[in-house]
Amino acid sequence: MDTAPPREYxxxxxxxxxxxxxxxxxxxxRRHPPLLQRSIRYHRPRAPFCGVGFCTxxxxxVNGIPNVRACTYEPRSGDRIRTENAWPSSRFDLLGxxxxxxxxxIDTLHGFRRPRMVVPWYHRVVRQLAGYGKLPTPGPAATPxxxxxxxRPVVIVGAGRTGRWVGEQLNARGxxxxxxxxxxxxxxxPALEIRSRTTVAFLPPPAGTTGRxxxxxxxxxxxxxxxxxxxxxxVASGGYDTSLLFPGNDRPGVLTADGTLALSGDHGAPPxxxxxxxxxxxxxxxxxxxxxEAVDAVVxxxxxxxxxxxxxxxxGVPLYPRTIIARANGHRRVRSVLLASRxxxxxxxxxxxxxxxxxxxxxxxxxxxxxxARMSWRSIPGGYYPELDPAGRTSVPGLFAYGTVAGGxxxxxxxxxxxxxxxxxxxxxxxxxxxxxxxxPNELDGxxxxxLDRPRGRGKTIACACEDVLLEEVEEASRAGFRGIEVVxxxxxxxxxxxxxxxxxxxxxxxxxxxxxxxPPEVGYIRQRPPVVPVTLGALAExxxxxxxxxA
Numbered sequence: 056m057d058t059a060p061p062r063e064y065x066x067x068x069x070x071x072x073x074x075x076x077x078x079x080x081x082x083x084x085r086r087h088p089p090l091l092q093r094s095i096r097y098h099r100p101r102a103p104f105c106g107v108g109f110c111t112x113x114x115x116x117v118n119g120i121p122n123v124r125a126c127t128y129e130p131r132s133g134d135r136i137r138t139e140n141a142w143p144s145s146r147f148d149l150l151g152x153x154x155x156x157x158x159x160x161i162d163t164l165h166g167f168r169r170p171r172m173v174v175p176w177y178h179r180v181v182r183q184l185a186g187y188g189k190l191p192t193p194g195p196a197a198t199p200x201x202x203x204x205x206x207r208p209v210v211i212v213g214a215g216r217t218g219r220w221v222g223e224q225l226n227a228r229g230x231x232x233x234x235x236x237x238x239x240x241x242x243x244x245p246a247l248e249i250r251s252r253t254t255v256a257f258l259p260p261p262a263g264t265t266g267r268x269x270x271x272x273x274x275x276x277x278x279x280x281x282x283x284x285x286x287x288x289x290v291a292s293g294g295y296d297t298s299l300l301f302p303g304n305d306r307p308g309v310l311t312a313d314g315t316l317a318l319s320g321d322h323g324a325p326p327x328x329x330x331x332x333x334x335x336x337x338x339x340x341x342x343x344x345x346x347x348e349a350v351d352a353v354v355x356x357x358x359x360x361x362x363x364x365x366x367x368x369x370x371g372v373p374l375y376p377r378t379i380i381a382r383a384n385g386h387r388r389v390r391s392v393l394l395a396s397r398x399x400x401x402x403x404x405x406x407x408x409x410x411x412x413x414x415x416x417x418x419x420x421x422x423x424x425x426x427x428a429r430m431s432w433r434s435i436p437g438g439y440y441p442e443l444d445p446a447g448r449t450s451v452p453g454l455f456a457y458g459t460v461a462g463g464x465x466x467x468x469x470x471x472x473x474x475x476x477x478x479x480x481x482x483x484x485x486x487x488x489x490x491x492x493x494x495x496p497n498e499l500d501g502x503x504x505x506x507l508d509r510p511r512g513r514g515k516t517i518a519c520a521c522e523d524v525l526l527e528e529v530e531e532a533s534r535a536g537f538r539g540i541e542v543v544x545x546x547x548x549x550x551x552x553x554x555x556x557x558x559x560x561x562x563x564x565x566x567x568x569x570x571x572x573x574x575p576p577e578v579g580y581i582r583q584r585p586p587v588v589p590v591t592l593g594a595l596a597e598x599x600x601x602x603x604x605x606x607a
Contacts, residue, residue, distance in 0.1 A: 059075045060075075060132075061073060061074055061075070062074075062075060062129075062130045062131055062132050062134075063132050063133070064130045064131070064132060064133065064134035064135070064136060065134070065135055065136065066083070066136045066137070066138075067136075067137055067138060067144065071083075073130060075129070076129055076239065077129065077320070078125065078126055078127055078128060078129055078239075078317070079115065079125040079126075079128050079129070079130050079136065080103045080106070080113050080125040080126040080317070080318060081126075081317065081318050081319075081320055081323070082130065083125070084103075084318045084326040085326075086326070086327070086328055086408075087102075087307070087308065087326055087327065087388055087408065087409075088102035088103045088307055088308065088310060088314075088318060088326045088388075089102060089103070089113075089125075090102055090138075090145045090146055090307055090387060090388075091103070091112070091113050091114070091115055091125055091138050091139075091145060092112075092113070092114050092115070092138055092139045092140045092141060092145055093140045093141040093145060093148045093150070093151065094140075094305070094520070094523045095140060095186065095187060095522070095523055096153070096161060096522070096523035097151075097153050097154040097157070097161070097515070097523055098140070098141065098148050098150040098151045098153055098154060099151070099154050099305060099306075099515075099517075099523075100145070100146075100148075100151075100306070100307050100386065100387050100388075101113075101305070101307065101520075102307030102308070102310075102388070103125065103126050103310065103314055103317070103318060104298075104305075104309065104310050104311065104314055104520070104558075105126070105295065105296075105310075105311050105313055105314050105554075105558070106126045106310065106311065106313050106314030106315070106316065106317025106318055107126065107127075107238075107295060107313045107314070107317060108124045108126055108127040108237065109295065109553075109554045109555075109557050109558070110520065110521070110553075110554050110557075110558060111187065111520065111521045111552060111553050111554065112520070113125040113126050114139055114140075114187060114188065115128075115136055115137065115138060115139060116136065116137045116138070116139050116188060116189075117130075117134055117135070117136050118134060118135055118136075118192075119135075119191055119192025120191050120192075121139060121187065121188035121189060121190070121191060122139070122187050122188055122553075126314075126317055126318075127238075127239070127252075129239070139187070139188040139189075140187065140188055146387070154515075158513070158515070159525075159527060160515075160525045160527060160528055187553070200279040200597065201279060201597050201599075202279050202280045202281065202282060202594070202597040202598035202599050203279055203280075203281050203282070203599070204281075204282045204284070204598075204599045205233060205281055205282070205283045205284070206283075206284050206285075207231060207232060207233040207283065207284075207285050208230055208231065208232070208285065208286050208287065208478060209225060209230060209231075209232040209233070209285060209286065209287045209288075209289065209477055209478065210232065210233050210234075210235065210269070210271060210283055210285040210287075210288050210289070211232050211233070211234045211235070211288075211289045211291060212235050212255050212271075212288065212289070212290050212291065212292050212422060213234075213235075213236060213290065213291035213292040213293055213458075213460075214234040214235070214236035214238075214247075214249050214251070215236070215291065215293055215458070216458070217291040217293075217457050217458030217459075218234055218236070218289070218291035218457075218458075219234070219244060219247060221289050221291060221457060221477070222234050222244075222247045223246070223247070224474055225474055225477065225478070226246055226247065227474075228474045228478075230474065230477075230478050231248065232247075232248070232289075233248050233250065233283065233285075234247055234248065234249040234250070235249075235250050235253045235255055235271075235273050235283075236249060236250070236251055236252075236253065237252065237253060237254045237255075238251065238252070239251060239252060240252075250273065250275070250281070252275050253273045253274065253275050253281070254273060254274055254275075255271050255272075255273050255422060256272050256273065256274055261426065261451060261452070261453060261454070268285075268286065268452075268453055269283075269284065269285045269286070269287075269288045269426075269453065269454075270282065270283070270284055271283040271284075271285070271288070272595070272598070274591075274594055279594065279597060280594035280595060280597065280598055282598045282599060286453060286478075287453045287454070287455065287477050287478065288426075288453065288454050288455070289447075289455045289456075289457060289477060290422055290423055290454070290455065290456045290457075290460055291456070291457050291458045291460060292418075292419040292420075292422065292460045293418075293419055293458060293459045293460060294416045294417055294418045294419060294459035294460065295311070295313055295416065295417065295419060295557065296311035296312045296313045296314075296338065296412055296413060296415070296416050297311070297412070297414075297415045297416070297417055297557075297558060297561050297562070298311070298412060298520075298558040298559070298561075298562060299333060299356075299380065299412055299414065299415075299562070300503070300506065300516055300518065300526060300562050300566070301379075301380040301381065301382060301383060301506070301516060302381070302382040302383065302511050302512065302513070302514030302515065302516045303382055303383030303384065303385070303389070303514045303515070303516075304383060304516060304517055305515075305517040305520050306383050306385055306386075306388065306389050307387060307388040307389070308327065308383075308385065308388045308389030308408055308409045308410065309383060309389060309409070309410045309412070310326075310409065310410075310411060310412070311411070311412045311413070312334075312338050312341070312342055312411055312412065312413040315327075315342065315346065315409075315411050316345075319345075319346075324349075325345075325346045325349050325409075326409070327349055327407075327408050327409030327411075328349055328408055329349065329351045329406065329407045329408050329409070330346070330349055330350050330351065330407055330408070330409035330410065330411050331350070331351060331352045331353070331354055331392055331405060331407045331409070331410055331411070332350050332352070332353045332354070332411045332413055333353075333354050333355070333356075333380065333410060333411065333412050333413060333414045334353070334355055334363075334412070334413035334414035334415075335353070335355030335356075335357060335358055335359035335360055335363055335376060335414070336360050336363065336413075336414075337360075337362065338413040338414070338416055339353060339355070339359075339363050339413045339414070340360070340362045340363045340366055341413070342411055342413050343363065343366040343367060343370060343372065344366065346411075347366065347370040347372065348370070350370070350372050350411075351372065351373075351405065351406075351407055352372060352373050352374075352375060352405055352407070353367050353372055353373070353374050353375065354375045354378045354380065354392075354394060355374075355375070355376050355377070355378065355414065356377070356378075356379075356414060356498050356499055356501075356502040357376065357377060357498030357499075357501075357502070358376055358377070358498070359374055359376045375394060375396070377396065377397045377398075378394050378395065378396055378397065378400075379394070379395045379396075379397055379502065379505060379506055379509070380392055380393070380394060380410070381393040381394060381395045381402055381509065381511075381512075382511075382512065382513075382514050383410055383514075384404075384514075388408065389407065389408055389409060389410060390406065390407075390408065391404050391405060391406045391407060392404070392405050392407055392410060395509070397501075397502070397505055398505075415436050415437065415499065415561070416436065416459075417436065417437075417438040417561055418438065418439075418440060418459055418460040418461070418462065419459075419460055419557075420439060420440070420441065420460055421555055421557075421583055423441050423449065423454070423456060423460070424439075424580070424583040425583045426449075426451050426454050427450075427451055428441050428442075428449040428450055428451050428454055428456075429441070429442045429449070429450040430442065430580075431576075432574070432575050432576045433462065434497045434500075435497055436497075436499075437497050437499050437500070437561060437564075437565060437575070438561055439580065440461065440462040441456045441460075441461060441462075443456060443461055446472065446476045447461060447476070448476065455476070455477060497565075499565055500565055500568075500569070503562075503565055503566055503569060504569055507530075507566070507569065507570075518547075518549055518559055518562070518563060518566075519547075519548070519549040519550060519551075519552060519558075519559040519563075520552075520554075520558065520559070521551075521552020521553055521554050521558075521559070522548045522549065522551060522552045524547050524548055524549045524559070526566075528547045528549075529543060529547060529549060529563060529566060529567070529570075530570065532546045532547055533567065533570040533571060538571055539567075539578055539579045540560070540563060540564060540567060540578050540579050540580060540581055541579055541580075541581055541582060543563070543567060544581050549563055550563070550581050555583070556581055560580070560581065564578050564580075
């Protein structure tokens with residue numbers, strides 16, 4: 056039983072307290088997700104969305120340090136926490152008028168040129184609308200903690216069920232693996248070396264073919280950075296719930312299944328009282344199992360699986376298969392959703408205070424892209440997955456992928472085979488043959504084709520929440536002749552935010568494939584540039600200079 060005293064701190068000057076090990080966003084969530092900031096261009100109200108530390112919906116300022124993610128930060132006694140990017144407050148922001156004045160977006164690329172005498176003022180405004188928060192509050196110069204150089208034969212990125220299983224198998228054969236996980240520590244594992252709250256921020260392409268070819272830079276909040284050298288890397292980073300495009304899709308109350316679970320905790324109440332769950336598969340069934348009493352409807356872009364139908368029937372929850380979300384209504388938070396049956400069906404409104412996105416789960420594959428592993432597009436569910444052999448080997452010697460990030464592929468049933476593959480890098484490795492595109496029907500493809508043809512009426516559809524890029528801007532770029540996701544990214548800034556495209560790219564690839572009349576692999580993928588998450592220059596400056604491989 057935890058007898059530690061509660062943490063006492065202030066949020067915008069108001070005194071609060073919460074239990075130890077409770078993230079700030081959860082502590083502030085009662086019946087609704089808290090309003091913690093405003094978006095950078097239109098100052099639209101924002102609240103926690105993903106709940107797992109990827110998106111920008113819960114950035115706060117802690118003790119003068121900007122852009123701290125409230126969904127993963129656990130307050131300490133004496134903390135001074137303030138909401139960001141809003142004046143005078145996140146609940147009432149005068150710059151929110153921009154959202155009304157520019158219903159179709161601010162053209163910062165071609166506009167703000169007349170009259171010439173006020174161009175300098177325009178530039179100041181544009182710069183103000185192009186960043187997150189303010190610079191850190193000046194204080195006494197602090198010496199960064201010294202970095203650490205760690206040499207291990209194997210590094211496992213992800214300490215979930217799959218990552219721990221791999222670590223246990225290697226341990227049993229005398230191989231000491233280091234597990235890096237970005238989440239808070241859960242149940243202790245004395246036999247495993249786990250660095251919790253550690254984000255792998257840099258995985259360069261492997262150097263050479265022998266020795267410790269991989270170098271990873273990992274950071275811990277308020278601590279030193281790690282330079283990790285390894286002979287093999289196992290990526291078991293899991294997956295995440297994605298977003299969906301519709302007018303009002305960034306409103307507070309629209310959140311993923313991940314976010315719902317994070318704001319609820321292990322046994323807490325959900326951050327809503329009346330929700331519509333979007334999805335017709337296993338993830339939607341899990342939401343009904345956990346929060347069924349607070350779910351008023353289940354909506355799916357395509358068919359609804361029997362397991363969801365059975366649970367919804369028992370709870371008396373109405374089902375709407377093959378249904379489009381035409382709009383989420385509300386300003387400071389969702390008040391209702393406008394639904395329409397696919398095939399030009401009539402629209403109808405459902406009063407709810409939350410939209411839970413549980414329709415599509417994709418792998419956390421950014422590290423695999425950075426390492427140069429060959430990836431293939433899978434039409435169902437619509438995303439890129441690594442090309443693997445039965446032992447989980449990628450096209451990069453020494454790099455493995457297991458679990459959800461590998462498309463659900465588990466490690467070899469024979470643990471000795473696993474250990475041999477990981478430790479000795481035994482081949483043969485997959486041949487560098489051309490990627491195979493699965494030509495299968497995708498419900499989201501049909502969904503978005505109908506969505507693009509429908510009149511959208513009022514309300515902005517946010518294609519990239521980090522950078523406030525509108526769907527209209529993506530369509531305009533396509534009409535202007537910009538083809539391919541990399542070029543559209545540079546034209547619109549879609550995919551350049553702090554989430555590194557996790558939430559905008561999956562939908563943008565489907566949309567551009569429709570607009571360009573090509574397949575998603577032909578649309579391409581953005582160039583992954585490390586680090587995946589922001590890293591302080593001080594932490595990098597304190598990293599030790601690694602000795603040559605021959606002396607390691």
